[in-house]
Amino acid sequence: MKILHLIRSMRREGGGPAEGVRVLTDVYRQLGHSVEIATLDPPGEAAADLDVPVHALGRRSSGYGYSPHLRPWLRDNASRFDGTIVDGLWQYHGLAALRELRGRFPYAVFPHGMLDPWFNRTYPWKLLKKVPYWALVEGPMLRGSRAVLFTCVTERELAPRSFSNSVWNSVVVPYGTLGPPGDAADEIDAFHRALPQLKDKPFLLFAGRLHPKKGCDLLLRAYAAVAAKHALPTLVFAGPDSVGLQAKLMRLAQDLRIADRVVWAGMVVGPAKWGAFRAAEALILPSHQENFGIVVAEALSCGTPVLISDQVNIAQEVLQCGAGFVEQDTVPGTERLLQRWVALDDLGREQMREKALACWQGTFNSLRTGACIADLFRSAGA
Structure with missing residues (x-):
């Protein structure tokens, strides 16, 4: 089959949606399907590292991403594909899909957590803009889709609570990573070449964008409190500074007197990224909202336990597998994550590593994602 992914941006700094599409390009190839990507990135910012066609149709890096080039491109090209996946909401590519695809070409939508009620509670001023846009664009676009794709049961259950008239065909698809x-040794070596100060040093890994919703500040406060009483490994933050938060976090670490215990790695990609997951004692992610948390699946695939908040939507699956610990997204909750990890003996940690790998193999291996998407469009008679 031939599948198109329509997404606002493929820049790695964009987080989960772009990374999910990157993973799926490999999945489709392994399953014998072909894929192209249409994005509203400017041509100079196209994902040149991907070996699939990427059509960069944007004009500038604005948040909404309006471009006069997208709708004409869809009119000329949509018929070449068996189906289109619209990745993400609240941006211009959704309006283009509504105008050019609905009623003519089969498409499905991955909201990627953008229908979580948390956003309406946390950013009520944005809700004032979203309500009319929902009525005019997003609601009709979702209702006209072949399916709205959710990455876990929790996301599917939360989504209809955000806006009225949330009626669509819901499908929960397996999601995760390949x-x-x-090779493990090569990837760990690549990580140590990137961050030689961490060679032979135990560390806990935070991976992801530095963003208020990720709970970075409460992680620093919890780490400082627990480190005052227990020996903790170094804390590594690996991810882009997407909203200019790092300077504030560094000042907080100074105030808490743990600056010498925290490493700011920036964005780590390629073999070094996988080496970071492999070398870490555990991944820690105390997010206030996390639709899926692709970094959680990536850590599990390396046999690395995960210490996460109960606001990560796959927390229940992690608990059922015994692949990590789950606590509330508060400073005391994050302290408990650290305390529970410190209290584990070597045997307990080794058993959790085995369960982490089994959890990925049984639940979060993304080969099944591509198969589900292909079956969806195959059943459409495309």
Whole structure:
């Protein structure tokens, strides 16, 4: 089959949706399907590292992403594909899909957590803009889709609570990652070349954008409190500074007197990224909202336990697998994550590593994602 992914941006700094599409390009290839990507990135910012066609149709890096080039491109090209996946909401590519695809070409929508009620509670001023846009664009676009694709049961249950008239065909698809592509020793070596100060040093890994919703500040406060009483490994933050938060976090670490215990790695990609997951004692992610948390699946695929908040939507699956610990997204909750990890003996940690790998293999291996998407469009008679 031939599948198109329509997404606002493929820049790695964009987080989960772009990374999910990157993973799926490999999945489709392994399953014998072909894929192209249409994005509203300017041509100079196209994902040149991907070996699939990427059509960069944007004009500038604005948030909404309006471009006069997208709708004409869809009119000329949509018929070449068996189906289109619209990745993400609240941006211009959704309006283009509504105008050019609905009623003519089969498409499905991945909201990627953008219908979580948390956003309406946390950013009520944005809700004032979203309500009319929902009525005119997003609601009709979702209702006209072949399916709205959710990455877990929790996301599917939360989504209809955000806006009225939330009626669509819901499908929960397996989601996750293909896992590390290379040799473990080579990937760990690549990580140590990128961050030589961490060679032979135990560490806990925060991976993801530095963003208020990720709970970075409460992680620093919890780490400082627990480190005052227990020996903790170094804390590593690996991810882009997407909203200019790092300077504030660094000042907080100074105030808490843990600056010498925290490493700011920036964005780590390629083999070094997988080496970071492999070398870490555990991944820690105390997010206030996390639709799926692709980094959680990536850590599990490396046999790395995960210490996460109960606001990560796959927390229940992690608990059922015994692949990590789950607590509330508060400073005391994050302290408990750290305390529970410190209290584990070597045997307990080794058993959790085995369960982490089994959890990925049984639940979060993304080969099944591509198969589900292909079956969806195949059943459409495309």
